[in-house]
Amino acid sequence: xxxxxxxxxxxxxxxxxxxxxxxxxxxxxxxxxxxxxxxxxxxxxxxxxxxxxxxxxxxxxxxxxxxxxxxxxxxxxxxxxxxxxxxxxxxxxxxxxxxxxxxxxxxxxxxxxxxxxxxxxxxxxxxxxxxxxxxxxxxxxxxxxx
Amino acid sequence: xxxxxxxxxxxxxxxxxxxxxxxxxxxxxxxxxxxxxxxxxxxxxxxxxxxxxxxxxxxxxxxxxxxxxxxxxxxxxxxxxxxxxxxxxxxxxxxxxxxxxxxxxxxxxxxxxxxxxxxxxxxxxxxxxxxxxxxxxxx
Numbered sequence: 001x002x003x004x005x006x007x008x009x010x011x012x013x014x015x016x017x018x019x020x021x022x023x024x025x026x027x028x029x030x031x032x033x034x035x036x037x038x039x040x041x042x043x044x045x046x047x048x049x050x051x052x053x054x055x056x057x058x059x060x061x062x063x064x065x066x067x068x069x070x071x072x073x074x075x076x077x078x079x080x081x082x083x084x085x086x087x088x089x090x091x092x093x094x095x096x097x098x099x100x101x102x103x104x105x106x107x108x109x110x111x112x113x114x115x116x117x118x119x120x121x122x123x124x125x126x127x128x129x130x131x132x133x134x135x136x137x138x139x140x141x142x143x144x145x146x
Numbered sequence: 147x148x149x150x151x152x153x154x155x156x157x158x159x160x161x162x163x164x165x166x167x168x169x170x171x172x173x174x175x176x177x178x179x180x181x182x183x184x185x186x187x188x189x190x191x192x193x194x195x196x197x198x199x200x201x202x203x204x205x206x207x208x209x210x211x212x213x214x215x216x217x218x219x220x221x222x223x224x225x226x227x228x229x230x231x232x233x234x235x236x237x238x239x240x241x242x243x244x245x246x247x248x249x250x251x252x253x254x255x256x257x258x259x260x261x262x263x264x265x266x267x268x269x270x271x272x273x274x275x276x277x278x279x280x281x282x283x284x285x
Contacts, residue, residue: 022180025176025179025180026180026181026211028176028180029173029176029177029179029180029181029208030177030180030208030211030212030214030215031166031167031212031215032215034215034218034219036223046222047222047224048224052223052224054211054214054215054218054223055211055214055217055218055223055226055229056207056210056211056214056229059181059207060181060182060183063181063182063183063184064182069185079185079187079197080187080196080197080198083206083233084206084207084233085232085233086230086231086232086233087206087207087210087230087231087233088228088229088230088231089228089229089230090227090228091226091227091228091229094223094224
């Protein structure tokens with residue numbers, strides 16, 4: 001069973017500098033062909049200061065930093081039993097190339113269903129930019145399938 | 147393309163569906179690198195087999211990113227307020243996902259006129275892999 005002592009645990013902040021080339025790579029990886037996501041001129045014509053990060057891109061912050069996998073290690077969830085159950089984003093401000101986003105997360109809940117056959121970890125995150133403006137809020141539900 | 151407007155959108159309207167090509171190992175490798183999800187279960191068949199899976203399988207966030215394309219292909223991303231996904235099944239190699247969305251409600255939220263959209267990602271066999279919801283503010 002996952003130790004409930006981790007409820008309230010704050011992950012170390014993850015700092016993600018948003019780079020054009022990374023966004024272009026992400027667009028390629030998801031098959032995005034809208035030039036707003038790859039061509040700076042098209043992004044500016046659409047009203048963005050630079051290439052916008054696609055809606056789910058900020059999930060990369062805690063993957064790049066290693067914080068996401070460190071949490072899974074801390075909780076002692078074997079990678080073979082790990083599933084991503086749910087993911088939510090609330091958007092407040094666009095994040096664009098040139099911005100530096102910091103994601104700060106807290107484990108808000110740990111619970112189980114079916115007598116422990118399924119365990120759930122809920123993580124809430126706030127993403128802010130270099131001007132300390134709230135960019136997005138994230139909610140992740142990780143599932144450990146025992 | 148005409149911009150989508152609140153007054154012309156009706157409950158029951160379908161967003162233009164997004165049909166993806168079948169998932170390949172290349173798809174998964176590229177997404178691992180681009181997304182930062184280096185979990186080897188998605189890119190290394192030996193690791194996947196040791197975990198009891200027949201083969202590598204898609205990252206959940208890849209499927210969510212495709213639903214994101216459905217949304218931003220319909221309305222500019224700057225209008226997206228919320229985006230939720232529930233991962234219901236594993237997307238396997240060869241699965242060709244179809245992302246669809248339906249307007250289910252018109253509402254006002256935080257002083258903005260919004261539409262709530264139900265999202266679905268299913269493969270060519272009709273198996274649902276992701277259900278979701280989005281809130282989009284419209285002019």
